[in-house]
Amino acid sequence: MRILVVGASGTVGQAxxxxxxxxxxxxxxGRTGMDVQVDIMSEDSIRSMYETVGxxxxxxxxxxxxxxxxxxNLTPALNQIGIDSKLKGQVNLVLLGLDAVRDGGSFTLTTGIMMDDPIRQGASAALANGGVKAFVHAAAIEMPRGIRINSVSPNVLIESLDKYGPFFRGFEAVPASRVATAFEKSVEGAQTGQNYEVY
Known part of the structure; x- marks a missing residue:
């Protein structure tokens, strides 16, 4: 298969x-240093990526x-970050990429544990994650040409505990390789409309 990985430089993306x-x-x-550049908050950038990749x-x-x-302390402007990036950016990867994905292909987006298991200071991120999950669930019944769509919902990563550990006290961190296995299941499997929880 020919697979486009957006966010390939991140911890999950690398795995x-x-x-x-x-x-x-x-x-x-990714934004820099990858095979192709993209800013998921820009529709023009997403279109350009798909044109370049084929x-x-x-x-x-x-x-x-x-x-x-x-x-x-959450303002509408700060809340908009997650809406524009995590939610709208990922949804636009689907909407603008339908013609780029071959018959029977797939999209796999990323959500996160906070929508199911809230943490302090995570309300905005939970909002974006929940929106992505709802979009995937609903879009699956309308995807054309046998294209599937799923999402993966990771727990906090072992590799990211130095940065995010204080937010996730009591959570059992998971390795990025285990999260990657959920993406593998989505791409190579047959299910659609699923949110694969890696908790």
């Missing part, structure tokens, strides 16, 4: 590339940012 590159042709996309069998999104901070 996905490592796992899938053994059997598939991988095109790595037809693919699968698109994986291992990207999307959101603001972390106390709810009492």
């Amino acid at each position: 996905v590339v490592a796992q899938l590159s053994e059997r598939h042709e991988i095109i790595r996309a 037809p693919v069998d699968a698109v994986i999104s291992a990207t999307g940012g959101a603001h972390f901070g106390p709810l009492t």
Whole structure:
């Protein structure tokens, strides 16, 4: 398969590339230093990426940012970060990429544990994650040409505990390689409309 991995330079993205590159042709996309550049908050940038890459069998999104901070300090502008990046950016990868994915192909997006198991300072990120999950679930029944769509919902990563550990006290961190296996299941499996929880 020819697989486009958006966010290939991140911790999850690198694990996905490592796992899938053994059997598939991988095109790595990111803001800088990848095979193709893309800013998922720009529709023009997404269109340009798909034009550059050409037809693919699968698109994986291992990207999307959101603001972390106390709810009492959350402003509409700060909340918009997650909406524009994690939610709208990933949804636009699907909407603008339908024609780029071959018949029977797939999209796999990223959500996160916070939508199911809330943490302090994570309300905005939970909002974006939940929106992605709902979109995947609903879009699956309308995807054309046998194209499938799923999402992967990781727990906090072992590799990211130095940065995010204080937010996730009491959570059992998971390795990025285990998260990559869920993406592998989505791409190489047969299910659609699923949110694969790696908790």
